[in-house]
Amino acid sequence: MAEATVQPSKTTANRIEIVLIGLGVAALLALPFFVYPIFVMKMMCFALFACAFNLLLGYTGLLSFGHAAFFGGAAYFTAHAVKVWGFPPEIGILTGVAGAALLGLVIGFFAIRRQGIYFAMITLALSQMFFFFCVQASFTGGEDGIQGVPRGTFLGVFDLQNEHTMYYFVAANFLLGLFIVWRIVNSPFGLILRSIRENESRAISLGYSVQNYKLAAFVMSAALAGLAGAIKALVFQFATLTDVAWQMSGEVILMTLLGGIGTMAGPIFGAGFVVALQNMLATSDFPVTIATGLIFMVCVLIFRRGIVGEIYAWLERRRGEKPE
Amino acid sequence: MTKQHTILYLDGVSVAFDGFKAISNLSLTLGRNEMRAIIGPNGAGKTTMMDIITGKTRPDIGDVYFDGVHDLTRLDEADIANLGVGRKFQKPTVFEMHTVEDNIALSLKSPRGVFAALFDLRSAEAQGRIDDILEMVRLSARRGEKAANLSHGQKQWLEIGMLLAQDPKLLLVDEPVAGMTDAETEETGRLLKKIAQTHSVIVVEHDMHFVRELDVKVTCLHEGSVLSEGSLDFVSSDERVIEVYLGR
Ligand SMILES: Nc1ncnc2c1ncn2[C@@H]1O[C@H](COP(=O)(O)OP(=O)(O)O)[C@@H](O)[C@H]1O
Ligand SMILES: [Mg+2]
Numbered sequence: 237m238a239e240a241t242v243q244p245s246k247t248t249a250n251r252i253e254i255v256l257i258g259l260g261v262a263a264l265l266a267l268p269f270f271v272y273p274i275f276v277m278k279m280m281c282f283a284l285f286a287c288a289f290n291l292l293l294g295y296t297g298l299l300s301f302g303h304a305a306f307f308g309g310a311a312y313f314t315a316h317a318v319k320v321w322g323f324p325p326e327i328g329i330l331t332g333v334a335g336a337a338l339l340g341l342v343i344g345f346f347a348i349r350r351q352g353i354y355f356a357m358i359t360l361a362l363s364q365m366f367f368f369f370c371v372q373a374s375f376t377g378g379e380d381g382i383q384g385v386p387r388g389t390f391l392g393v394f395d396l397q398n399e400h401t402m403y404y405f406v407a408a409n410f411l412l413g414l415f416i417v418w419r420i421v422n423s424p425f426g427l428i429l430r431s432i433r434e435n436e437s438r439a440i441s442l443g444y445s446v447q448n449y450k451l452a453a454f455v456m457s458a459a460l461a462g463l464a465g466a467i468k469a470l471v472f473q474f475a476t477l478t479d480v481a482w483q484m485s486g487e488v489i490l491m492t493l494l495g496g497i498g499t500m501a502g503p504i505f506g507a508g509f510v511v512a513l514q515n516m517l518a519t520s521d522f523p524v525t526i527a528t529g530l531i532f533m534v535c536v537l538i539f540r541r542g543i544v545g546e547i548y549a550w551l552e553r554r555r556g557e558k559p560e
Numbered sequence: 561m562t563k564q565h566t567i568l569y570l571d572g573v574s575v576a577f578d579g580f581k582a583i584s585n586l587s588l589t590l591g592r593n594e595m596r597a598i599i600g601p602n603g604a605g606k607t608t609m610m611d612i613i614t615g616k617t618r619p620d621i622g623d624v625y626f627d628g629v630h631d632l633t634r635l636d637e638a639d640i641a642n643l644g645v646g647r648k649f650q651k652p653t654v655f656e657m658h659t660v661e662d663n664i665a666l667s668l669k670s671p672r673g674v675f676a677a678l679f680d681l682r683s684a685e686a687q688g689r690i691d692d693i694l695e696m697v698r699l700s701a702r703r704g705e706k707a708a709n710l711s712h713g714q715k716q717w718l719e720i721g722m723l724l725a726q727d728p729k730l731l732l733v734d735e736p737v738a739g740m741t742d743a744e745t746e747e748t749g750r751l752l753k754k755i756a757q758t759h760s761v762i763v764v765e766h767d768m769h770f771v772r773e774l775d776v777k778v779t780c781l782h783e784g785s786v787l788s789e790g791s792l793d794f795v796s797s798d799e800r801v802i803e804v805y806l807g808r
């Protein structure tokens with residue numbers, strides 16, 4: 237877009253985001269030398285998952301309660317593809333993403349016919365059906381899941397058994413995923429999605445086939461959630477029922493709302509926060525779900541826009557007060 | 561006028577809401593590049609007529625044809641909009657969270673498909689169109705601001721700008737000057753007359769000065785059907801029009 241079209245009201249947020257991106261990438265590169273790489277890799281998987289979810293909730297205004305199906309489903313597909321079919325990791329990940337997109341197409345096809353709570357309920361119901369499919373199907377290994385998934389060698393060159401190599405492989409995928417989300421949101425397509433979120437009937441009266449746009453957004457969101465799940469399967473070298481269960485759908489909603497919907501940084505922050513909290517409490521006696529539940533309640537009551545959303549709003553207000 | 565020569569053709573249209581007949585045996589035709597002013601008391605069915613034309617409301621009975629050939633009672637809203645029917649709503653309806661410029665960009669006549677939108681970058685030509693339209697509706701200076709920050713009159717203009725961006729064959733303009741100052745009203749009249757040189761337009765308005773300024777054929781609706789039709793002088797001297805509308 238031309239220089240002239242950069243919008244004043246967006247620049248504050250843009251500038252912060254550019255700084256955040258710079259700091260984030262630098263931190264991402266340095267982190268494995270200071271903390272356990274596996275811990276940061278887990279954060280990246282969930283952050284990407286939350287960003288994918290946010291594409292739907294934050295930018296299209298659709299609350300899906302079934303995103304675990306795409307995250308966990310892709311984990312199964314990828315695990316099966318590399319372990320049983322012997323696919324290299326890059327093709328394994330693509331298998332997971334394609335599977336998640338296909339699932340998204342089916343679930344989205346039915347869900348977009350309804351709005352609001354009915355939309356959420358249809359996604360929940362269909363993802364639960366997929367959960368029971370995973371319980372019953374033989375390839376998923378039932379309660380045990382798929383264990384001992386080999387990480388393989390990326391492009392036949394990079395040995396992902398090496399923890400640092402794996403780390404940078406995950407970081408590259410994570411950044412690619414974020415870039416795709418960013419690109420979608422800032423394209424004319426993204427503008428149309430935000431219009432649908434704001435006023436669906438007005439978008440229709442301008443001639444947009446809203447249903448097609450919703451379905452496209454749903455499939456993209458599912459595919460990106462699938463990318464996150466596929467990578468998680470390779471990082472932890474297993475795929476289990478935990479990732480397809482409805483609690484996982486709830487968790488991603490929580491992460492996204494906590495950080496702030498409709499921003500790029502919000503879901504990343506929310507996911508990082510929840511993962512860090514889970515990690516801290518894992519060794520204590522205090523139940524993790526109660527802690528996250530309490531924090532969630534406090535956040536929803538005090539920071540209605542989520543933590544990052546509140547920071548943006550505060551900066552906007554400050555900018556507004558300044559005489560120009 | 562035969563159906564083939566009209567841009568809009570309504571014949572014997574009726575629609576009822578819970579037994580209440582909002583539109584009752586309405587017949588109305590509009591020629592190509594004609595501008596028509598529609599007047600009538602509140603509740604006469606003016607807005608509902610627009611809902612029927614745009615496919616928002618389905619008539620219970622009657623024919624609605626666009627450009628002589630397209631049966632609007634069988635098409636959905638997005639299809640009708642893409643055929644070339646644009647609308648400005650009675651209550652200004654712009655995307656408040658978007659910038660003024662994005663509101664225009666969104667309305668710009670362009671392929672409406674998902675893939676086109678994903679890979680389309682705004683061309684220099686499109687940018688030129690946007691600049692022209694912003695100039696025309698006098699919002700160039702506020703292009704980067706959120707539409708929510710505009711005054712009521714400016715929102716009306718932004719919505720007219722959106723209509724221009726759509727470049728439809730038929731424009732349905734519902735109460736465009738409500739909430740505008742006299743100067744703004746006059747400006748709007750000029751703009752609409754300019755648009756009407758190359759488009760077909762239906763304008764609903766209560767402001768009689770404004771209608772006079774438009775200087776076009778007038779149709780007065782009452783209880784969902786045509787009460788009187790002709791020049792403004794003819795319609796405003798019609799006994800029945802004076803009784804139900806003007807003589808209050
Ligand atoms: N969706 C609807 N449901 C029920 N009644 C409606 C609906 N739309 C319009 N009406 C009724 O139809 C009548 C005509 O309304 P309208 O077309 O808005 O009148 P006008 O625009 O001429 O003031 C009004 O009495 C209104 O209450
Ligand atoms: Mg009305």
